[in-house]
Amino acid sequence: MGAALTVDSTLRCDVLIIGAGGAGLRAAAQIGERRPGTRIIALTKVSSPQKSHTTTAQGGMAAVDPKDPMDRPIFHTFDTWKGSDCSADQNVIKKVCDIGWEEVVWLERHGMHFSRTEEGRIAKRPFGGHMLDFGERMAFRACYEADRTGKGIMDTVWAESLKYGVDFIGQCVATELLFRDGQCIGAIIFRYPEGKFLAILAKATIIATGGNTRMYLVSSNCRGNTGDALVLALQAGLPVMDLEAVQFHPTGMVGPGILASEALRGEGAILRNKDEEPFMERYAPTAKDLAPRDLISRAIIQEIREGRGLFHQDHNAHHVWLDLRHLPKEVHEKKIQEVCSFFKRFVGVDPEKDLCPVAPTAHYQMGGIPTNEFGEVQSDSQGIVPGLFACGEVAAASLHGLNRLGTNSLLELITMGRVTGERVVEYLKDATDPEEPPGSRLIVFDQFSTYLNAQGKEKYAQVRDSLRNLMMEKVGIFRTEKSLVEAIEVLTELREMATHIPLGTTSLKANQDLWQIWELNNLITVSMVIAQGALARKESRGAHFREDYPERSDGFNYHTLVYMPQFNEVTFGKRPIDMSIFEAKGEHYELFDYIVREY
Amino acid sequence: MSTSYTITLDINRYDPDTKLSWVQTYRVEASAILRFVDVLRKINDEQDPTLAWSSSCEHAQCGSCGVIVNGKPLLACELLVKDGVGQFKTHTFKLKPLTIAPVLRDLVVDLEKAYDRVHKVRPWLIKPASPHPDGDEYRISPKTLETYSEATRCINCFCCAAACISTHHHFLGPNASMANMVRLMDPREMARGERMDILYREDGVYRCHTAKACSFVCPKDIDVSHFLALGKEGRF
Numbered sequence: 033m034g035a036a037l038t039v040d041s042t043l044r045c046d047v048l049i050i051g052a053g054g055a056g057l058r059a060a061a062q063i064g065e066r067r068p069g070t071r072i073i074a075l076t077k078v079s080s081p082q083k084s085h086t087t088t089a090q091g092g093m094a095a096v097d098p099k100d101p102m103d104r105p106i107f108h109t110f111d112t113w114k115g116s117d118c119s120a121d122q123n124v125i126k127k128v129c130d131i132g133w134e135e136v137v138w139l140e141r142h143g144m145h146f147s148r149t150e151e152g153r154i155a156k157r158p159f160g161g162h163m164l165d166f167g168e169r170m171a172f173r174a175c176y177e178a179d180r181t182g183k184g185i186m187d188t189v190w191a192e193s194l195k196y197g198v199d200f201i202g203q204c205v206a207t208e209l210l211f212r213d214g215q216c217i218g219a220i221i222f223r224y225p226e227g228k229f230l231a232i233l234a235k236a237t238i239i240a241t242g243g244n245t246r247m248y249l250v251s252s253n254c255r256g257n258t259g260d261a262l263v264l265a266l267q268a269g270l271p272v273m274d275l276e277a278v279q280f281h282p283t284g285m286v287g288p289g290i291l292a293s294e295a296l297r298g299e300g301a302i303l304r305n306k307d308e309e310p311f312m313e314r315y316a317p318t319a320k321d322l323a324p325r326d327l328i329s330r331a332i333i334q335e336i337r338e339g340r341g342l343f344h345q346d347h348n349a350h351h352v353w354l355d356l357r358h359l360p361k362e363v364h365e366k367k368i369q370e371v372c373s374f375f376k377r378f379v380g381v382d383p384e385k386d387l388c389p390v391a392p393t394a395h396y397q398m399g400g401i402p403t404n405e406f407g408e409v410q411s412d413s414q415g416i417v418p419g420l421f422a423c424g425e426v427a428a429a430s431l432h433g434l435n436r437l438g439t440n441s442l443l444e445l446i447t448m449g450r451v452t453g454e455r456v457v458e459y460l461k462d463a464t465d466p467e468e469p470p471g472s473r474l475i476v477f478d479q480f481s482t483y484l485n486a487q488g489k490e491k492y493a494q495v496r497d498s499l500r501n502l503m504m505e506k507v508g509i510f511r512t513e514k515s516l517v518e519a520i521e522v523l524t525e526l527r528e529m530a531t532h533i534p535l536g537t538t539s540l541k542a543n544q545d546l547w548q549i550w551e552l553n554n555l556i557t558v559s560m561v562i563a564q565g566a567l568a569r570k571e572s573r574g575a576h577f578r579e580d581y582p583e584r585s586d587g588f589n590y591h592t593l594v595y596m597p598q599f600n601e602v603t604f605g606k607r608p609i610d611m612s613i614f615e616a617k618g619e620h621y622e623l624f625d626y627i628v629r630e631y
Numbered sequence: 632m633s634t635s636y637t638i639t640l641d642i643n644r645y646d647p648d649t650k651l652s653w654v655q656t657y658r659v660e661a662s663a664i665l666r667f668v669d670v671l672r673k674i675n676d677e678q679d680p681t682l683a684w685s686s687s688c689e690h691a692q693c694g695s696c697g698v699i700v701n702g703k704p705l706l707a708c709e710l711l712v713k714d715g716v717g718q719f720k721t722h723t724f725k726l727k728p729l730t731i732a733p734v735l736r737d738l739v740v741d742l743e744k745a746y747d748r749v750h751k752v753r754p755w756l757i758k759p760a761s762p763h764p765d766g767d768e769y770r771i772s773p774k775t776l777e778t779y780s781e782a783t784r785c786i787n788c789f790c791c792a793a794a795c796i797s798t799h800h801h802f803l804g805p806n807a808s809m810a811n812m813v814r815l816m817d818p819r820e821m822a823r824g825e826r827m828d829i830l831y832r833e834d835g836v837y838r839c840h841t842a843k844a845c846s847f848v849c850p851k852d853i854d855v856s857h858f859l860a861l862g863k864e865g866r867f
Contacts, residue, residue, distance in 0.1 A: 085688070194755065195753070373691075542647060
């Protein structure tokens with residue numbers, strides 16, 4: 033091994049944002065607007081914020097337009113509660129649904145290129161689980177920019193952050209949070225190009241690193257969505273929440289699982305089995321192809337299990353069909369242009385003429401780092417960590433509970449990004465520049481030393497592929513006690529193996545191998561929390577489905593908190609589900625009880 | 632089972648520690664439906680873990696994996712092996728890093744530096760139009776939006792900049808210039824004078840030689856040169 037690992041230099045700022053996607057940069061823009069001159073440093077794993085995972089979101093952002101004579105925020109609030117299978121927090125749902133439209137207008141006013149109606153207003157389309165009159169019929173609530181809404185949002189918040197002079201540091205990861213007397217004072221980061229560690233000291237730190245589903249064989253997530261920040265929180269002794277809730281999007285393109293937006297079904301596409309039967313009618317008679325994602329993903333697997341699926345020779349994978357052939361040419365060319373081009377390029381089918389092969393793809397983590405409704409990170413079910421905030425997919429406030437509705441994620445990024453930004457502005461009023469952190473040895477130096485000195489025979493690809501197959505088979509859409517116990521056992525072995533993988537080079541500069549092994553260890557750690565949470569939750573709710581406990585159980589009306597400061601040393605906690613709408617006993621409060629969930 | 636090809640990849644390597652450059656040849660048995668990013672991963676998995684390359688979304692929506700294959704800048708995630716063999720009529724592929732920023736290692740270039748050009752055109756709304764009297768969104772007709780919405784699809788992969796014959800000679804480059812055009816055509820942008828200064832400045836649109844390589848290589852099939860031509864004509 034070459035040079036000793038050291039922290040090269042220290043930077044100071046007011047706000048450190050770890051992760052420069054939609055949520056992180058909406059927070060940055062809010063801080064820039066409200067408190068001009070704030071020194072903000074935003075970190076991204078990719079080369080530019082514009083390349084963040086947010087940019088791959090397609091279908092839309094839900095918000096109730098106050099000028100819509102049919103729709104009301106309470107319908108959206110109810111849909112989100114019902115969609116979550118009664119496990120989201122009502123204070124958060126209400127807050128987010130109430131300010132959704134303001135945020136759509138904010139984006140539009142700051143230059144986002146929303147698709148338009150003939151009258152020049154922002155166009156809206158239906159989406160799964162979004163309905164009028166408490167579940168009666170579909171709502172037109174998803175504001176969109178063709179089928180690149182995430183890109184539109186990302187470009188807008190990125191440009192706004194540039195305007196406010198946010199300092200971006202790209203191609204880097206935060207490897208460790210820094211604390212002093214229980215207060216978060218920044219992070220250690222590792223820069224990929226130079227292979228250098230830097231300390232960044234900040235009055236406030238916002239975690240906004242996005243999702244984590246790269247541990248699944250089939251995943252719509254970007255290559256870098258490896259749950260790094262969840263591991264930072266765990267290492268710091270903080271809990272993570274509801275990680276067992278992993279959303280499988282029903283329509284990933286067969287093979288790697290590239291997302292084929294729910295907007296396709298919003299525009300009228302129909303799922304069909306091998307007999308070309310529109311099978312969703314049997315599973316969700318009212319909502320059909322626009323039922324929530326958890327239901328549809330299970331229905332697809334059910335069709336495949338009962339012999340009504342198909343098999344794709346090239347990709348060696350089972351699938352069903354998504355039928356877009358009956359949609360008007362105008363829709364293909366303008367409203368779903370990107371996805372149609374993906375089908376043509378990656379699958380070799382023309383959606384105007386051919387049936388498209390799709391299967392569920394790991395898509396979204398509903399859980400994450402627990403926060404209150406202001407984006408303040410929680411140390412347990414009550415307390416908060418001073419100086420530490422989180423928003424977006426990495427955080428669980430929780431808007432989604434155990435199942436998220438389509439278009440509610442972009443809504444969350446933007447609303448909770450703003451709310452968190454506002455809270456940070458408040459926090460900065462009394463905050464002072466932090467003193468240097470206590471000089472304890474950094475965990476990341478031990479980790480990197482292990483990787484750089486590893487001499488085993490294990491191969492990176494072997495451990496990565498074992499993990500991804502294991503999680504898909506044993507901790508996927510359907511779970512049992514047996515599959516989860518097996519998974520936990522294998523994960524322990526994989527964790528051990530991952531520390532013995534020898535590197536191709538021990539240079540620190542742009543060392544892809546080193547970077548990926550660090551990520552792989554994070555994925556294994558997060559996988560362990562997912563499996564442990566899934567084993568403990570002996571019920572089925574939202575995206576978490578236990579074949580041995582197929583019903584929802586009131587005994588589990590809480591959020592799962594998991595602490596795991598050391599690998600597989602797990603302690604569980606509980607956080608109550610906020611029922612404030614129900615408890616306020618206002619209009620329609622009875623619908624916000626633990627209701628039966630049918631579509 | 633899927634068809635497979637035996638392909639040869641001659642890849643430009645660069646080691647930032649020794650500053651040495653060389654070309655390394657890999658022979659790969661690759662299924663026809665693999666993307667070039669999958670082929671590079673296969674090389675890492677089976678032959679050489681040190682080969683560095685870049686990607687993120689791997690479905691042509693982020694623009695992180697731009698690379699030059701047999702002279703053509705393209706996204707490595709978008710090129711399937713069978714299409715590579717079909718398009719280039721060969722089983723041998725020469726892979727080089729994009730030429731628009733310093734190489735960090737092998738095929739990885741410092742896109743952060745390349746982005747400086749996009750930052751120069753100030754891609755936000757510099758001076759937004761007054762809000763609609765009703766307080767909600769500004770009205771834009773679909774017809775107006777359609778005149779520039781293609782340009783908003785740009786993902787800044789810099790393939791066009793790599794193909795452009797003028798990029799290396801004090802030209803902001805096609806993608807950055809197009810980002811400025813988007814705001815010139817956006818009815819919400821009131822800072823027209825400042826936008827035109829950016830358009831016609833020393834490194835602005837008149838550096839473009841109208842070779843149209845940008846349109847030819849764009850992975851998103853955007854007619855980039857059309858937007859630059861509108862800029863030259865002053866039609867916005």
